[in-house]
Amino acid sequence: MEKQYIDITSYDGEGYKPVVDYMSWRVAILRYCEELEVPNLKTMQKHSESDEVFVLLAGNCTLFTGGTGDAINNMDGVAMEPMKLYNVKRGVWHTHTLDKEGTVLIVENKDTSDLNSPTLKLEAGEIERIRDLYLSRNAVNKK
Numbered sequence: 613m614e615k616q617y618i619d620i621t622s623y624d625g626e627g628y629k630p631v632v633d634y635m636s637w638r639v640a641i642l643r644y645c646e647e648l649e650v651p652n653l654k655t656m657q658k659h660s661e662s663d664e665v666f667v668l669l670a671g672n673c674t675l676f677t678g679g680t681g682d683a684i685n686n687m688d689g690v691a692m693e694p695m696k697l698y699n700v701k702r703g704v705w706h707t708h709t710l711d712k713e714g715t716v717l718i719v720e721n722k723d724t725s726d727l728n729s730p731t732l733k734l735e736a737g738e739i740e741r742i743r744d745l746y747l748s749r750n751a752v753n754k755k
Contacts, residue, residue, distance in 0.1 A: 633722050640718040644671070644710045650746050653739065656684055656705040657731045662721040664700045668692040671713030674746050678705030684732055689745035692716070705732065709746060 623629045627645040630638050646652060656678045666675060673692045678684035680703045692698060700706050710716065734742070 616659070623751055624722040628718075632739075636722055636749075638718075638720050638722040638724065640720065642666075642673075642708070642710065642714075642718055644712045644714050648709050650709050650743055652695070653707055653709060653734065655731045655733055656707045656738075657729050658703055658705045660703065660728045660730065662724060663702050664706075664724070665666055665719040666692065666698040666700065667717040667719075668694045668696070668714075669717055671717040672711045673708055673714045673716050674705060675700070675708045676742055677744060678706055678707075678738070684734070684738055687738065687741045687745065689742070689749045691749040695726055707742075730736070
């Protein structure tokens with residue numbers, strides 16, 4: 613295949629990696645990394661200017677949300693199912709955890725960055741809530 617017609621790329625490292633940027637959009641890959649294990653989750657982030665789409669490609673990923681506004685609230689979680697699209701709406705606090713086989717495709721605005729994506733530190737009770745949500749959401753999927 614001629615490289616001028618198709619770019620072929622992959623990513624098998626750890627964590628987040630943008631793999632394609634074009635005009636106003638970006639496709640990235642998120643893979644397991646130690647900082648995303650449930651006991652190590654310390655923050656939630658929201659995007660002030662755009663939605664963000666997640667697609668589970670392999671392994672397991674649990675997506676957590678924390679409502680909208682200036683503070684994290686109404687925490688919930690979903691154990692993602694492969695090949696389903698999960699669109700986290702603009703302004704929704706979120707984070708995620710992946711197992712060691714986990715690979716997630718992310719579609720977002722190309723200009724998504726720390727400048728338009730505030731991050732909040734999780735309080736001890738919020739960390740406990742994420743742990744409880746993780747255990748309950750993943751127990752449901754194993755039945």
